[in-house]
Amino acid sequence: MERLEVTETFAGIALPGHLHTAESLQFATKFPFRDTDVVIVTYPKSGTTWMQEILTLLYSGGDAQPAKTIPNWERAPWLEQIHFRSSLRDTATHRLITSHLPARVLGPWLQGSKAKVIYVARNPKDVVVSYYHFHRLAKFLPDPVSFDAFLQQFLEGKVHYGSWFEHVKGWLGQRQLLDIIYITYEELHKDLRGTAQRLSAFLGITLEPQTLLALEQHCSFAAMRDNAMANYTLIPPEIMDHSQGRFMRKGVVGDWRSHFSPPQNALFDRVYHEEMHDTELSAHWAMV
Numbered sequence: 216m217e218r219l220e221v222t223e224t225f226a227g228i229a230l231p232g233h234l235h236t237a238e239s240l241q242f243a244t245k246f247p248f249r250d251t252d253v254v255i256v257t258y259p260k261s262g263t264t265w266m267q268e269i270l271t272l273l274y275s276g277g278d279a280q281p282a283k284t285i286p287n288w289e290r291a292p293w294l295e296q297i298h299f300r301s302s303l304r305d306t307a308t309h310r311l312i313t314s315h316l317p318a319r320v321l322g323p324w325l326q327g328s329k330a331k332v333i334y335v336a337r338n339p340k341d342v343v344v345s346y347y348h349f350h351r352l353a354k355f356l357p358d359p360v361s362f363d364a365f366l367q368q369f370l371e372g373k374v375h376y377g378s379w380f381e382h383v384k385g386w387l388g389q390r391q392l393l394d395i396i397y398i399t400y401e402e403l404h405k406d407l408r409g410t411a412q413r414l415s416a417f418l419g420i421t422l423e424p425q426t427l428l429a430l431e432q433h434c435s436f437a438a439m440r441d442n443a444m445a446n447y448t449l450i451p452p453e454i455m456d457h458s459q460g461r462f463m464r465k466g467v468v469g470d471w472r473s474h475f476s477p478p479q480n481a482l483f484d485r486v487y488h489e490e491m492h493d494t495e496l497s498a499h500w501a502m503v
């Protein structure tokens with residue numbers, strides 16, 4: 216199913232029709248979670264693939280084989296996408312599931328289970344840069360036209376998958392309602408080892424030193440950039456135009472500084488302050 220030009224609208228959010236249908240989205244909101252499920256939730260470009268790889272290594276006890284032989288979208292499939300049911304590893308003790316859906320859609324349903332939720336967030340200035348570049352290669356997303364035009368749409372919450380601000384605040388609001396942990400892309404960068412330990416404690420996994428070592432090696436940016444099962448080079452060029460750039464693009468913190476003009480930065484800061492001034496995650500990233 217191509218549907219590259221199709222946009223699905225669900226709960227007021229635009230989503231790529233190439234990956235979603237009204238039926239796949241309805242299914243997502245009624246999916247029978249198990250208490251043993253582990254759900255990665257992110258706004259796009261916030262560290263989803265990184266977390267999928269980390270969990271793969273944690274649950275394999277450091278054996279890189281699954282991460283090297285199974286595409287990430289089969290190891291931790293997207294709940295809302297059309298391929299979910301055929302990809303889900305139903306017999307796994309802990310099913311890994313990924314979602315970009317906002318809390319107002321998925322939260323109430325998840326509250327009925329004891330599934331563990333891992334929410335990964337990233338500095339929105341770096342998110343918008345990464346997302347802009349991704350729009351240039353992903354043929355199932357609209358042409359971003361220019362960075363300036365895309366930035367405006369992002370701040371207005373009019374890009375695919377909706378508003379970053381609504382996403383982050385909505386999921387932060389689930390703190391008391393779900394078994395949820397909050398991780399930032401910046402923490403993964405600063406201290407992958409420490410963050411993996413924090414994750415293991417949350418998941419109830421005993422972390423052996425050799426698992427940690429293997430995880431650090433396999434989940435580095437360089438290793439993942441060269442892993443065809445994580446870097447999306449398996450996706451054919453008519454769906455991801457690899458001549459326009461790489462999915463594993465730079466993998467750094469603060470790349471926004473080489474993209475934002477002073478007026479764009481001032482506008483972003485104003486909206487960010489209005490929306491986020493009292494949220495605790497902001498302490499993890501540098502806005503100046």
Ligand code: PPS
Nearest residue numbers: 259260261262263264265345435436463464465466
């Ligand atoms: S998606 O499309 O929503 O699944 O994208 P997502 O995986 O959330 O985000 C892609 C960005 O994460 C970077 N990335 C990493 N950075 C550092 N280390 C590792 N191991 C890593 N793996 C993925 C990836 O390069 C994208 O960020 P940018 O800034 O574009 O490089």
